[in-house]
Amino acid sequence: MAKLKDGFQGECAIVLPGSVVQQMETDPFCRNLHVTDIGYYPNAKYHFRERKEPISQYILIYCTRGSGWYQLGGGQKWLVGSDQLFVLPADKPHAYGADPRDPWTIYWVHFKGDMAATFAEGFSRPFSIPCGDDSRISTRLEIFEEIYRTLKNGYSSDNLNYSAAALYYFLGTIKYLGKYRESHETQKSEHDIVETAVHFMRENLGKKLTLADIAQHVNYSPSHFSAVFSKRTGYAPVNYFNQLKIQQACTYLDFTDMKISQICPKLGIDDPYYFSRLFTKHMGMSPSDYKKYKKG
Structure with missing residues (x-):
């Protein structure tokens, strides 16, 4: 079976230079907690990583779709599903990878510092973060993306300090x-x-929710829920869900330099051509034309 360390369509990743990491390790603000690597792998088919020689960072992997596994040394193999995360401890051999039939979509970050062990404690086993009325999953992922965007803009002292502060949050x-x-x-x-x-x-923009999924969440039958929702909003639930996806796509186009291939996985859309058609249907223009459109 094929095994890949990286190289996934729509992926984003930053590995900080060793000199920058050394700078943070001695900086009074950053030395307690800081990022060394950060990224996002959507639908990471054949993703696999094995480190027989341990590294000094802790590794958090947050699975938002699909499934995978991880193993510490020659110990127990843990399975990981959607809306679960785990933290691999520093200085221990490990391996992890995506399920071949249902590959995971993951947000991941390597972190170090005097406080790193405190934040890693208790997460050596899969930890579930289910969606609920007050789950705030989308807010958490926005914080992650803010860390990524900050570091992508360079390694000035302000950027490093802000990314460290955001990592605490x-x-x-x-x-x-x-x-x-x-x-x-x-x-x-x-x-x-x-x-x-x-x-x-909103909490599940990166997934392919059906009418039945949404109705089940509010404990209604699909037909009854659809009637209530359509009467209140004027839109069928799935159409409304697509509107929210396009709204988020506009945010990415307005405030990031992400490509269509990177935006699609974040919205649970596998086909960029379908995304373009859906975007044009809702916005009256293509994504590329929207990007050029002067706003404000």
Whole structure:
């Protein structure tokens, strides 16, 4: 079977130079916690990595779609599914890879520092982060992407310091998951079914949700839910979900230099040509024309 370390369509990755990492290791602000490598691999078929010689970084892998596995040394092999993450400890041999039939989509980051072990503690086994009314998954991924974008803009002191501060927040949303969710908890005693459904859609923009998936989340039959949702919004649920995907695509086009091949996996779309047709249908222009369109 083929095995790949990287080279996946739509991937994003940054490996910080050794000299920059050494600079952060002695910097009063960054030495407690800092990034050494960061990236995103969508639908990473044949992804495989084995390190017989251990490295000094901790590695967090956050699976948002598909499935995979990992193993420490010659120990137990753990299976990882959608909405699960794990942290590989520093200084230990390991291996990990994507499931060949249902390859994972992963956000990953290598991190070091005096506080790294504290944030890694308790995550050696697969840790689930299921979607809920106050899960804030999309916010967590926005923080990850902000770290990536900051480092992509270079390794100035301000960029390194800000990425370190953002890494604290990102890892804190996992380490203190309950508090992260409680801080955004709604004050309503009962959630509105449509608001709950839209929140579920936003939390899962990178997936291919069906009407049945959304209806199941709000405990309605598909037909009843569709009727209620359409009456309230004027749109069928799946059409509304596609609108949210295109809205997010516009954000990527407006504020990043991501290519279509990189945007599509983040929206759960495998075919760039289908994405272009869907975008044109909703926006009245192609993605490339939208990118050129003067706004504001």
